Amino acid sequence: METLAPWVLIALLLAGWEIACRALHVAPYLLPPPSQVAAALIANLATLLSAAWRTLAVAIVALIIASLIAQALAMLVALSSILDRAIRPLASVIQVTPVVAIAPLFLIWAGIDHPERALVALAVVVAFFPIFSGAVAGLKSADPDLERLFALYGASRWQTVTRLRLPSAVPFLLEGHKVGAGLAIIGAVVAEFGAGSGGVRGLAWQILDAGNKLQTDRMIAALAALGVMGVALHGLLARAELAGLRWWRGR
């Protein structure tokens, strides 16, 4: 019953939307009824799927790059207080800068032939921060009594990092990657909007293109595809995080 609740609400909202559109004779370019959106979705399914895959591919590549950079920097920050002071403010600047604001610059750098590089770079910028801050917090999260034991047994700095701090950071890294992956998708979509028609023809481009042609039904279909992709990815990552935590804790 509880698991059905959101589906019932969605069905009710769709039914209300359909009835309202038909009863009030709303112009289809303003708001098409869900049945028309569904038809557009089926008609454009192949295009939408390949567009979704392009957006997703940008996000995945960005997530991998962001993960590597963020973890490497977090190690430096955790090991040296001077580097901590140097790197942290810059990381915050990256966090507060809106992607749309830097998108034009990145597109110029990437050049007209390789807009996908700019998209990946922009998504990296967005996905970087949660992974970085999670890794920094995680590397400092070790049980202080375990740190004392390591000191008591004369552990080297290297042993303390590899055998205590890194494993202690695992739950924080899992959480950081879950949040970072969601942001990578958002970053990829926003960057596509910034790139406009010259960009990778992903879901954002589908939305822009449909809007330019006043094909509102195709636009909403693309939005729905984006929503489904986001929910599916989030569910997948939440499960991955849970599985990772189980493995880490042994149950």
Next chain:
Amino acid sequence: MSVAALRAVEVDYARGPALGPFSLEIEAGEIVSLVGPSGCGKSTALRLLAGLEAPSRGQVLRTPGRGETAVVFQAPTLAPWLSARANVALPLELAGTARAAAGVRAREALARVGLAGAEAARPAQLSGGMAMRVSLARALVTEPRLMLLDEPFAALDEITRRALADDVLRLWAGLRPAIVFVTHNVEEAVYMASRVVVMTAGPGRLAGDFPVEGPAPRPAGFRTTPGFRRSVEAVSHALARGMAEGARP
């Protein structure tokens, strides 16, 4: 022969003086209970003996070398991502023992604390008492000359803590390390030790030093003997006096 000693040590923290002046001599192979009211600096004294902290004034003398001191905390303090056996093997591996040899000795240490068969379990799968036994096995695996136990049974139920107290005494009889046992439970302090040192309220000073007669490990019914009751009375009395003394401005 003295294993470790505090000579007129004082420790000041940012919030004020925490300990001392306080002196304590630990002889090889003896079990000393350290009792005192909360906040008197018992745990601080223990960290000084472990060499994990330096005094603000006074002297700390330690003879055990690297790996010859073991500490057991109030919480089991196990690494959740490691099996019981890997947790116990950790001190040996940190000191450079090969993984296989460390694993064999960890298995033996777990068997000694009654956890044969639980080698592969993770800390989250163990009860509080079992996790504390793993922690004891980790302390024993390096065959230390000085064992420092910081209220190790405080979080356990009465039955489990009595069983663990007997286990510690039985294990002590094998290796004969010097043990400093911090607790705020007077009966437990007397039961465990050949000597009970009482501290005043913080900053802790010496309020009394009482020898405890009787064989170790303790025979059944030891808690009902007149000697045990007399020691408990004497320690309780000193503790009450020490609390009053500490409370005076």
